[in-house]
Amino acid sequence: MTRIDPETVRHVARLARLRLDEAEVDQLGSEMSSILDHFAALEEVDVARQEGPTPRSIDPFLRQDVESADQLTLPVESLAPDVRAGLIVVPRLDALGGKNGES
Amino acid sequence: MIRTIDEARSLLAGGSTGRDLLERAAARQAELESEDPALNAFLSTIEPESQLGSGQEAGPLAGVPYAVKDNICTPDLPTTCGSLILEGYRSPFSATAVARLDAAGARLFGKTNCDEFAMGSSTENSAFGPSRNPFDRDRVPGGSSGGSAAAVAAGVVPFALGSETGGSVRQPASFCGLVGLKPSYGRVSRYGLVAFASSLDQIGILTRGVRDAGQVLEIISGPDPRDATCQDRPLPRAAALDGVQLDGQVIGVPEEYLGFGLDGEVRQAFDAALGQLEQAGARIREVSLPSAPSAIPCYYVIAPAEASSNLARYDGVRYGFRDGSGAGLEDLYSRTRAGGFGAEVKRRIMLGTFALSAGYFDEYYGRALLVRQAIANDFERVFDSGVDALFTPTTPTPAFRLGEKIANPYDMYLSDVYTVSANLAGLPAVSVPIGNIGGLPVGAQFMAPRFTEETMLGLAVRLEELVGYAPPDVDGAAA
Numbered sequence: 001m002t003r004i005d006p007e008t009v010r011h012v013a014r015l016a017r018l019r020l021d022e023a024e025v026d027q028l029g030s031e032m033s034s035i036l037d038h039f040a041a042l043e044e045v046d047v048a049r050q051e052g053p054t055p056r057s058i059d060p061f062l063r064q065d066v067e068s069a070d071q072l073t074l075p076v077e078s079l080a081p082d083v084r085a086g087l088i089v090v091p092r093l094d095a096l097g098g099k100n101g102e103s
Numbered sequence: 104m105i106r107t108i109d110e111a112r113s114l115l116a117g118g119s120t121g122r123d124l125l126e127r128a129a130a131r132q133a134e135l136e137s138e139d140p141a142l143n144a145f146l147s148t149i150e151p152e153s154q155l156g157s158g159q160e161a162g163p164l165a166g167v168p169y170a171v172k173d174n175i176c177t178p179d180l181p182t183t184c185g186s187l188i189l190e191g192y193r194s195p196f197s198a199t200a201v202a203r204l205d206a207a208g209a210r211l212f213g214k215t216n217c218d219e220f221a222m223g224s225s226t227e228n229s230a231f232g233p234s235r236n237p238f239d240r241d242r243v244p245g246g247s248s249g250g251s252a253a254a255v256a257a258g259v260v261p262f263a264l265g266s267e268t269g270g271s272v273r274q275p276a277s278f279c280g281l282v283g284l285k286p287s288y289g290r291v292s293r294y295g296l297v298a299f300a301s302s303l304d305q306i307g308i309l310t311r312g313v314r315d316a317g318q319v320l321e322i323i324s325g326p327d328p329r330d331a332t333c334q335d336r337p338l339p340r341a342a343a344l345d346g347v348q349l350d351g352q353v354i355g356v357p358e359e360y361l362g363f364g365l366d367g368e369v370r371q372a373f374d375a376a377l378g379q380l381e382q383a384g385a386r387i388r389e390v391s392l393p394s395a396p397s398a399i400p401c402y403y404v405i406a407p408a409e410a411s412s413n414l415a416r417y418d419g420v421r422y423g424f425r426d427g428s429g430a431g432l433e434d435l436y437s438r439t440r441a442g443g444f445g446a447e448v449k450r451r452i453m454l455g456t457f458a459l460s461a462g463y464f465d466e467y468y469g470r471a472l473l474v475r476q477a478i479a480n481d482f483e484r485v486f487d488s489g490v491d492a493l494f495t496p497t498t499p500t501p502a503f504r505l506g507e508k509i510a511n512p513y514d515m516y517l518s519d520v521y522t523v524s525a526n527l528a529g530l531p532a533v534s535v536p537i538g539n540i541g542g543l544p545v546g547a548q549f550m551a552p553r554f555t556e557e558t559m560l561g562l563a564v565r566l567e568e569l570v571g572y573a574p575p576d577v578d579g580a581a582a
Contacts, residue, residue, distance in 0.1 A: 009453070016411060016456040017418065018449060019437035028453055031512060035454065038513055039400040039467065047473035068328060 002036040004029045104131055104258030108315045111167040111261050121166035121210050125151040128168045128212045131259045135237075143234045144244075144253040146173050147180045148213030162208025163322065169204060170254045170263040172247075173214040174221050175306065176295035177201055180211070184297050185219045185229035185247075188443030189423040198295020199330070200264060200306050200323040207322045212260050216250030219445045220414065221266055221299045223247050224274055224518040227509050228447040235505070236278060237577045238543060242502040245275030245518075248309065252279040255309050257577055262310045262319050268299050269402050270497075270522025272307030273534035273548055277497035280536045280544030280574040282563070284308045284316040287553045288529035289334040291320075292327035300409035301332075303402075303526045313535065313563040317341035320556060339556040347561020350384035354562075355490035359395040363520045366500045369545050372538040373496045376547050379569040380494070390490060392481040395524060397474050402523040403516055404458050404471035410448075411455030417443060450512060479528040482550075492551040492562055495521050497534040501543035521548070531556045533563045536572040544574060 009029045013020045020028065082089040105111050111124055119127075129151050135142040160166040171177060174184040176194035183189045197205065205211070218228035226234040226249035234249045236242040237257040244253040248265025252275035255263050265272040267285040276283025285307045296306055306323065310316045318341045326335040356377065361370065381387050419425035419439030426438035444452070458467035485493070499520060508515040525532040530553055534546040547566075551559035 004457070008457075012453055012457045012460060013437075015460060016452050017415070017433070017436040017440055018444075018452065019434075019441040024449075028450065031450060032454060032457065035403070035513055035516075039404060041397045041400045042404070042467075042470050042474050045394050045397045045474045045477050047470070047477055 002033050004032045004036070105168065105261050106258050107311055108164070108167055108261050108318060115160060115166045119166075121160055121168075121208075122151055122154050124166055124168050125149065125154060125210055125212055128259050131257070132213070135257055135259070140235060140240050142237060142240075142253050142257060143232055144215055144250045144257065144259065145170070145213040146183060146185070146216050146231055146250070149179060149211065154210070160208060162206065163318070164204065165208030167209045167262075168212040168260050169209050170213050170215050170251055170260045171201060171211060172217050172221075172251050172263070172265045174217060174266055174297040174299075175201060175264055176297070177211060177214065180214045182214070182297065183231070184221070185217045185226075185231060186443065186445070186448070187230045187424055188417045188439070190230075192423045194295070196295065198306075199292035199327045201295065203323050204264075204319075213254075215248070215254055215263060215265075217265075218247035218249070218271075219448050220297070220410070221247040221268055221271055222410070222447050222451055224270070224515050225503075225505070225508065226250060227505065228445055230445055233505060236502045236543075238280070238575050239502065242504050242543070243278065245278035245498075245502060247271040247275075248307070249275045251309050252276060252281055252283070255279070255281055255311065256574070262308060262315055264323075265307045265309055266296055266299075267305050267307045267526060268303045268406055269526050270519040272309060273497050273522050273532060273546070274518060276309055276534045277536070277546030278502035278544065280539070280546075280572070282310050282313050282316050282536070282567075283497075283534040283546070284310075284320060284560070285525060285532045286320060286324065286556060287531040288526075289332050290336070290339075290531070290554065290556065291323050292325075292330040292333045294327055294329035298413040300406040301413065302409060303406060305526070313533070313560055313567050314341065314344060316533070317344050317560045320560075334554070336554050339560070343557050344561045344564050347558055347565070348384070349380060349562065349565045352385050352491045352562060353388055353489055354380055354385045355388050355390040355485055355493045357390050357392045357395065357485075357493060357495060359392055360495040360521055364499045364517065365496060366540075368540045369496055369498070369500060372540065372545055373547050376537040376566065376570055377494060380566060383565065383569055388490060390485045390488075390493070392478070392485065392524070394474065394477040394481050398478055398524045398527060399516055399520055401471045401474040401478065402519070402527060403454070404467050405475060405527070407451040407455030408458045408468050408471075409455070411452045411459065414444075414448070414452055419443075447512070475527050478524055482524070482528045482530060486552045492549045492559055494547060494549055497521060497546040497548045501540050501545050525550045529553055531559055533559060535563050535566050535570070536574070537566075537570050538572065539575050542575045
């Protein structure tokens, strides 16, 4: 029987950037343990014979990689409202010490 | 009510405009929402009066109103994914499928309710309250595309887009007496479909009849430079469906799919439909898919693992809800996600993060990938042996009651027991209504080799004709 202890739940929650209260830690620990018990069925499939190429039914997932023009081939002037000397003009941030809205 | 695309066309031919049909949809929607309890199929709808003019009605779906699940991007209405974390979010662009429908002249009426980020089988995980089954308001419409199913079944719109990751179109279709089509992985662009599990997600279609699903599929299919998984294959032609004959087709029935808690009356309805297919000339063959019992655990490792990565972007910095009450960036992330996500989404993010974490990766995620391959190989072996399509029940039971499964997550997961395999293997599948049990619809599904939608939908048309399904009366207001 799989047991997910509270410390593991807290560790996974940190990885997932989820703030949990203690009640949620207990509940998720118990729910995850119960769900993982059902996952034991994964062990019942003989996967030894699965080695080798991906089956046709799930391959290829990706279309052919064909080169095509994209926005980066457009002149930079067409992508921004104000360009000076080849640079895109953006508002200056207050935090950097300039006046708002002017470069 | 507008039940079918043909019905919409007849109204348009009789002098109605596209805006008139939107008004008709709005009136039906208002009627359903005024009842107690409300159907709660829609999260947002357009105001017909705001639509410019009576419109020039051009294109194959000119003037036909439709609905879109709220996890598919539309600039004209918010896209919340049924989540507080995206409340009020409006996409700056249209999903490719929506853009293609618009180009074909169809008119978006509204965005439909769904389980949060499409995680669920009942719509009870929506942050905006559950949708209800039009045939029994105490029961669920299924999920996660339950709002789309309820909207079409109640006659608000003749078709709706949903999305499938593990059965989220076919299961609600079965619960609401509709046709639910999940195309092959790679048939319809996922651009603008908010990502849940990218190797499984696919936009699907809910309609009353198979031919309507075929018409919509032909329009939304085809390659898209914005989705590298979308394939350039010949389009499935709606006009070809009538050319598919049952005579000589080999229909496989996997023995494993007649277990898993299959309700006795669903089994009877399924056997009756199978008998009709055989009488009409199909050759029925018992087959075996030995890895099928592992499909649910396999799916519930892979889908949460991908979700835990895809949903990392919702952190209070870029979109929607933000809880900035803490100190520092990590606190902003973790408080925002704790307050913005509901219980099921948190559970799946936790499961997925656990399955991908050091020490458990090989045991869970690595193993599940191998099992997925075994499941796909099972299908391939059966189709290579001369089987044209597989035929199974869509769900083990008719629609269950609101609250019946919500306390036990794994019980809820088992609602998808017959549907997840097609997603894992990337196959097309379609659920067709085959009867009513105690006033509730039930469906059966065809699954077929990848990119053979034309044949599969042709078989579904024949089944539809043989069964001659009539839905039960819609609960509440007169249909």
